[in-house]
Amino acid sequence: MTPDAPPKPIRTAEVIAVGSELLGSTRVDTNSLFLADRLSSLGIELRAKSVVGDNRRELAEHLRRSLERVDLVILSGGLGPTDDDVTRDAVSDALGVPLVEHPEIVDRLRERFARRGLQMPDVNRRQALILEGGVVLSNPNGTAPGQMIVRGHQAIVLLPGPPRELKAMMDVLVSGDGALAKHASRERLFRTTLFVVGRGESHVEEVAQPVYSKWLRHEPPIETTILAAPGQVELHLMTRSPDAADADRALARARDELIAALGGDVFSIDGRSMEEIVGQLLLDRHLTIAAAESCTGGLMMSRLTDVPGSSAYVLGGAVAYSNELKTSLADVDPALIAAHGAVSEPVAVALAEGIRKRAGASIGVGITGIAGPTGGTPEKPVGTVAIAVIAPDGAAHVRTFSLFGTRTMIKFWSSQYAMNMVRRLLIS
Amino acid sequence: MTPDAPPKPIRTAEVIAVGSELLGSTRVDTNSLFLADRLSSLGIELRAKSVVGDNRRELAEHLRRSLERVDLVILSGGLGPTDDDVTRDAVSDALGVPLVEHPEIVDRLRERFARRGLQMPDVNRRQALILEGGVVLSNPNGTAPGQMIVRGHQAIVLLPGPPRELKAMMDVLVSGDGALAKHASRERLFRTTLFVVGRGESHVEEVAQPVYSKWLRHEPPIETTILAAPGQVELHLMTRSPDAADADRALARARDELIAALGGDVFSIDGRSMEEIVGQLLLDRHLTIAAAESCTGGLMMSRLTDVPGSSAYVLGGAVAYSNELKTSLADVDPALIAAHGAVSEPVAVALAEGIRKRAGASIGVGITGIAGPTGGTPEKPVGTVAIAVIAPDGAAHVRTFSLFGTRTMIKFWSSQYAMNMVRRLLIS
Numbered sequence: 001m002t003p004d005a006p007p008k009p010i011r012t013a014e015v016i017a018v019g020s021e022l023l024g025s026t027r028v029d030t031n032s033l034f035l036a037d038r039l040s041s042l043g044i045e046l047r048a049k050s051v052v053g054d055n056r057r058e059l060a061e062h063l064r065r066s067l068e069r070v071d072l073v074i075l076s077g078g079l080g081p082t083d084d085d086v087t088r089d090a091v092s093d094a095l096g097v098p099l100v101e102h103p104e105i106v107d108r109l110r111e112r113f114a115r116r117g118l119q120m121p122d123v124n125r126r127q128a129l130i131l132e133g134g135v136v137l138s139n140p141n142g143t144a145p146g147q148m149i150v151r152g153h154q155a156i157v158l159l160p161g162p163p164r165e166l167k168a169m170m171d172v173l174v175s176g177d178g179a180l181a182k183h184a185s186r187e188r189l190f191r192t193t194l195f196v197v198g199r200g201e202s203h204v205e206e207v208a209q210p211v212y213s214k215w216l217r218h219e220p221p222i223e224t225t226i227l228a229a230p231g232q233v234e235l236h237l238m239t240r241s242p243d244a245a246d247a248d249r250a251l252a253r254a255r256d257e258l259i260a261a262l263g264g265d266v267f268s269i270d271g272r273s274m275e276e277i278v279g280q281l282l283l284d285r286h287l288t289i290a291a292a293e294s295c296t297g298g299l300m301m302s303r304l305t306d307v308p309g310s311s312a313y314v315l316g317g318a319v320a321y322s323n324e325l326k327t328s329l330a331d332v333d334p335a336l337i338a339a340h341g342a343v344s345e346p347v348a349v350a351l352a353e354g355i356r357k358r359a360g361a362s363i364g365v366g367i368t369g370i371a372g373p374t375g376g377t378p379e380k381p382v383g384t385v386a387i388a389v390i391a392p393d394g395a396a397h398v399r400t401f402s403l404f405g406t407r408t409m410i411k412f413w414s415s416q417y418a419m420n421m422v423r424r425l426l427i428s
Numbered sequence: 429m430t431p432d433a434p435p436k437p438i439r440t441a442e443v444i445a446v447g448s449e450l451l452g453s454t455r456v457d458t459n460s461l462f463l464a465d466r467l468s469s470l471g472i473e474l475r476a477k478s479v480v481g482d483n484r485r486e487l488a489e490h491l492r493r494s495l496e497r498v499d500l501v502i503l504s505g506g507l508g509p510t511d512d513d514v515t516r517d518a519v520s521d522a523l524g525v526p527l528v529e530h531p532e533i534v535d536r537l538r539e540r541f542a543r544r545g546l547q548m549p550d551v552n553r554r555q556a557l558i559l560e561g562g563v564v565l566s567n568p569n570g571t572a573p574g575q576m577i578v579r580g581h582q583a584i585v586l587l588p589g590p591p592r593e594l595k596a597m598m599d600v601l602v603s604g605d606g607a608l609a610k611h612a613s614r615e616r617l618f619r620t621t622l623f624v625v626g627r628g629e630s631h632v633e634e635v636a637q638p639v640y641s642k643w644l645r646h647e648p649p650i651e652t653t654i655l656a657a658p659g660q661v662e663l664h665l666m667t668r669s670p671d672a673a674d675a676d677r678a679l680a681r682a683r684d685e686l687i688a689a690l691g692g693d694v695f696s697i698d699g700r701s702m703e704e705i706v707g708q709l710l711l712d713r714h715l716t717i718a719a720a721e722s723c724t725g726g727l728m729m730s731r732l733t734d735v736p737g738s739s740a741y742v743l744g745g746a747v748a749y750s751n752e753l754k755t756s757l758a759d760v761d762p763a764l765i766a767a768h769g770a771v772s773e774p775v776a777v778a779l780a781e782g783i784r785k786r787a788g789a790s791i792g793v794g795i796t797g798i799a800g801p802t803g804g805t806p807e808k809p810v811g812t813v814a815i816a817v818i819a820p821d822g823a824a825h826v827r828t829f830s831l832f833g834t835r836t837m838i839k840f841w842s843s844q845y846a847m848n849m850v851r852r853l854l855i856s
Contacts, residue, residue, distance in 0.1 A: 052475075058475065201510070202552065206549060226510060298747060308835055
């Protein structure tokens with residue numbers, strides 16, 4: 001143990017982003033995402049984060065409360081030279097520690113201005129005020145230095161708000177012998193994620209809970225969070241360990257048990273999206289794909305072509321919104337539409353077969369449905385979507401889905417289920 | 429004053445987003461932006477916001493602290509049926525108010541599942557637990573009802589996390605006689621927004637600044653924020669007043685001066701998106717549209733068909749990713765591709781003309797470009813996109829754009845510029 005290591009390691013943290021502009025309806029604090037990532041690399045858990053306006057009294061109060069809860073508080077922003085840069089003063093108030101001007105920082109600031117042929121405005125001297133007993137964190141990308149102060153087993157870090165400045169300084173803090181790394185435990189955080197399609201959140205929970213509750217009693221214990229996202233349910237597994245190999249092994253075993261329970265509905269175990277997974281499967285098998293989309297209006301093809309390199313397997317297809325285009329672009333027999341209606345399994349199959357032939361693709365997809373909010377009937381309500389996939393061997397797979405939600409949600413889910421049918425075909 | 433109006437109006441608020449997944453390095457809480465906007469429409473200031481994990485004890489503690497500082501606390505998320513949905517219990521703990529099961533909510537949940545032919549899992553009963561003395565806020569878009577409880581001059585609101593559910597419910601709360609509107613002061617915030625396309629943020633600033641700086645000295649003063657968003661630059665004008673007519677008049681005058689300065693680049697003054705604006709123009713003029721998209725992969729048609737009722741004017745078209753499909757779906761002469769390359773103005777025009785004829789549409793659009801990250805050449809670097817629009821009279825308009833950014837950004841900007849060309853044609 002080094003002499004300046006604290007009596008116990010830092011395990012928990014809160015982040016406070018300072019800035020009234022972050023409390024409006026337009027700007028999001030993204031620094032905290034970066035900080036969460038770097039903290040977790042040290043095994044430090046971000047327990048909460050907040051945004052506070054440029055108000056000295058309120059910020060001091062928030063900091064005091066945070067220090068009642070966690071080992072480390074990182075404040076970002078409010079280190080500029082102007083009156084509404086209140087972070088230094090607020091931390092001084094909260095800790096009861098005075099600010100001291102560091103003449104060498106004043107000199108450095110003066111030089112920085114001089115190098116640009118400018119004279120330093122006097123207000124910039126405020127940026128040289130450092131908490132008594134604190135350590136100066138140099139800022140390679142800006143004028144505002146950061147600072148860090150250790151009190152008992154707790155630490156407070158002040159970083160500037162501009163992401164380029166904050167990131168460079170945080171990277172130094174968490175690196176090998178960085179000031180934060182020195183105070184962290186040997187334990188690190190490890191994670192893995194499973195994406196599931198075709199089951200609702202509560203049904204995933206029902207199946208997964210008996211599995212993951214067991215792993216909670218494992219050593220090291222594995223915590224699991226279930227999350228419903230557009231088009232998928234996500235299982236996030238997390239564990240803490242001083243031993244990377246040990247943690248990876250445990251996570252892999254837990255993940256494999258969950259896959260065994262949930263079967264082929266697990267489509268991604270590395271954070272990749274459905275369009276990336278399907279794209280990789282097509283690429284690996286040297287197959288191409290074409291689609292004739294009606295209610296999705298091209299969304300499935302647009303998602304597939306969001307993936308770099310997708311021109312190797314996406315040939316394209318038709319957006320056959322009108323019945324005439326179903327015929328002229330995908331060779332659907334008008335008599336079939338008259339007999340079954342445009343939203344029907346026979347028409348979905350004809351769309352898929354027609355576009356597959358036209359494009360000379362290995363796989364054809366046909367999607368036809370009612371995205372709403374109007375156009376539904378008692379027999380075919382809004383959300384009725386027929387999806388067909390023609391396999392490389394010419395076999396047709398077709399299903400009708402009953403989807404809920406807004407027009408854009410029905411479009412998204414339709415594109416997700418269509419890609420999932422392709423995926424299941426390719427892994428079968 | 430209604431009997432249940434509080435002794436003093438609600439002026440300050442905090443928002444607490446609940447969810448451990450929001451404390452990682454990938455997910456951002458965007459609900460709070462929407463909530464800030466709606467709160468400010470009632471003249472309620474968001475003083476701070478925070479994200480807390482799915483931990484009952486910690487959440488209760490955070491809520492207690494917030495209630496020491498502000499009049500209103502809105503909690504979002506954690507109202508699902510599973511074990512890690514702790515918001516109800518945490519609020520109950522913080523306020524010392526028990527939870528009571530509402531049998532009519534249980535019945536409604538059962539019906540909702542039954543409509544999908546499913547049996548309600550027993551865990552979903554937790555969603556029927558309401559704070560004693562609280563009001564149930566119905567959720568038109570999901571299973572989790574919200575709730576609101578008033579204590580003295582303070583209010584606590586619980587809303588579900590999914591944005592679609594939260595937004596619909598918040599809109600009801602702040603509407604004319606909504607539960608939150610009743611507790612706010614008479615002063616309201618009024619806004620208007622201009623969307624600009626075809627000019628960068630700093631160029632909009634240069635032109636708009638002399639106009640809006642004048643309105644800052646007006647009574648009531650009008651504040652302007654400039655914001656770069658995907659595909660557009662936004663000017664947000666805002667003023668505060670107890671008199672709606674007064675505020676609306678001032679905002680309309682300021683807006684008209686900005687339109688005079690920025691001209692036809694202002695495409696929306698009511699928050700409507702490019703696809704909604706173009707759709708309305710087509711509808712008003714009884715025109716139809718078809719497109720042959722290459723690098724955008726169907727994104728323009730998907731965006732156009734995101735608008736309810738778009739089947740009245742979108743006929744569809746082709747996603748002509750491969751050269752063969754450019755010919756077989758949009759009748760592009762292979763010799764033209766050989767002579768000029770697939771990414772060229774002649775091919776863009778041929779795509780637009782071919783698909784217009786095939787679909788029998790009034791207007792045809794052709795898009796061909798290099799979305800990257802690979803495929804660029806010195807003469808045609810990544811981001812080179814040729815876009816053609818054929819007018820109802822058969823005249824061809826074609827432009828080549830040089831776009832920057834990631835693959836998905838280049839796709840989005842291409843679809844935006846293509847629709848903007850259609851818009852300028854229709855208003856000329």
